[in-house]
Amino acid sequence: MRLHLVGCGLSGMRTWGLWINTGREVGNMKKVQRSAIVGLCLAAAISGLSGCNDPGYKVTGDNKKELDQYSANREGAIAYLLKTTAYVGEIKAMKSLPVGAALPAQHKKMLDLRAEGDALGDMFSPLSYCRGAGYKAQEYWSVVAGNIRTETPEDALAAYVEEAKNCQDQIDNGPKSKTYIETDIDKKPPVDGCLKIISLGSEEKVQGWSCSTELLSKK
Numbered sequence: 001m002r003l004h005l006v007g008c009g010l011s012g013m014r015t016w017g018l019w020i021n022t023g024r025e026v027g028n029m030k031k032v033q034r035s036a037i038v039g040l041c042l043a044a045a046i047s048g049l050s051g052c053n054d055p056g057y058k059v060t061g062d063n064k065k066e067l068d069q070y071s072a073n074r075e076g077a078i079a080y081l082l083k084t085t086a087y088v089g090e091i092k093a094m095k096s097l098p099v100g101a102a103l104p105a106q107h108k109k110m111l112d113l114r115a116e117g118d119a120l121g122d123m124f125s126p127l128s129y130c131r132g133a134g135y136k137a138q139e140y141w142s143v144v145a146g147n148i149r150t151e152t153p154e155d156a157l158a159a160y161v162e163e164a165k166n167c168q169d170q171i172d173n174g175p176k177s178k179t180y181i182e183t184d185i186d187k188k189p190p191v192d193g194c195l196k197i198i199s200l201g202s203e204e205k206v207q208g209w210s211c212s213t214e215l216l217s218k219k
Contacts, residue, residue: 055190055219056183056187056190057181057182057183057187057189057190057209058181058182058183058206059179059180059181060180060181060182060208061179061180062177062178062179062180062213063175063177063178063180066125066126066175067126067174067175067177069121069125069126069127070126070127070174070175071174073119073120073121073125073126073127074127074171074174076119076120077120077127077130077167077170077171078171080116080117080120080130080133080134081130081133081164081167081168081171083113083116084113084117084133084134084137084160084164085164087109087110087113087137087141088137088140088157088160091140091141091144092157094144097144097145097146103145106141106145107141107145110137110138110141110142111138113134113137113138114134114135114137114138115134116134117130117131117132117133117134117135118131126170126174126175127167127170127171128170129163129166129167129169129170130167130170130171132163132166132167133160133163133164133167135163136156136159136160136163136164137160139156139159139160140153140156140157140159140160143155143156144156176212176213176214177212177213177214178210178211178212178213179210179211179212179213179216180197180208180209180210180211181194181208181209181211181216182206182207182208182209183206183207183209184205184206184207185204185205185206185207187207189209189211190211190216190219191211191212191215191216191219192215193211193212193215194209194210194211194212195209195210195211196208196209197209197210
């Protein structure tokens with residue numbers, strides 16, 4: 001009687017089947033032995049699959065688009081912030097309003113400045129405050145020119161300064177890489193710091209999360 005160790009490969013895994021050769025390999029016995037080998041190997045492979053570590057979540061996306069947008073527009077945001085600051089400084093230094101054709105020219109200049117900021121993205125973009133700085137600069141001019149009478153020039157200037165500070169913070173601290181995942185509705189996220197994504201569905205069976213890609217990679 002001889003013992004034979006038979007290797008089986010399945011989806012990158014190798015399992016092993018053990019069968020006994022009694023020397024009576026005749027007729028249907030060969031078929032029975034081959035079937036036994038295949039069955040044993042398949043059972044081992046399935047057992048290996050079921051033993052794999054389940055991360056407990058499903059990856060649904062990432063924020064690569066946001067990261068790319070930040071990288072593409074960061075230098076432009078720096079230049080734009082400097083430009084808005086210079087324009088606001090010019091307005092603040094005015095002793096009186098421009099006269100004649102200079103007044104509508106100044107008005108157009110500030111409208112063009114505001115429109116230029118739209119190239120940095122919308123209000124949800126990673127440099128949204130830099131875009132907003134242009135809007136606040138134009139608003140400051142409108143208050144000084146008397147077109148907006150619901151706030152003082154001092155308040156409008158303070159609003160611009162606050163927006164400019166937030167813009168500088170966005171420039172200095174860009175978005176971090178995030179991975180969007182789903183877990184069962186009653187499970188906690190796999191790492192700390194994940195933000196729950198609120199769903200409008202009333203009968204959701206999964207919960208969405210926004211998690212740090214770096215932390216997930218270390219899990």
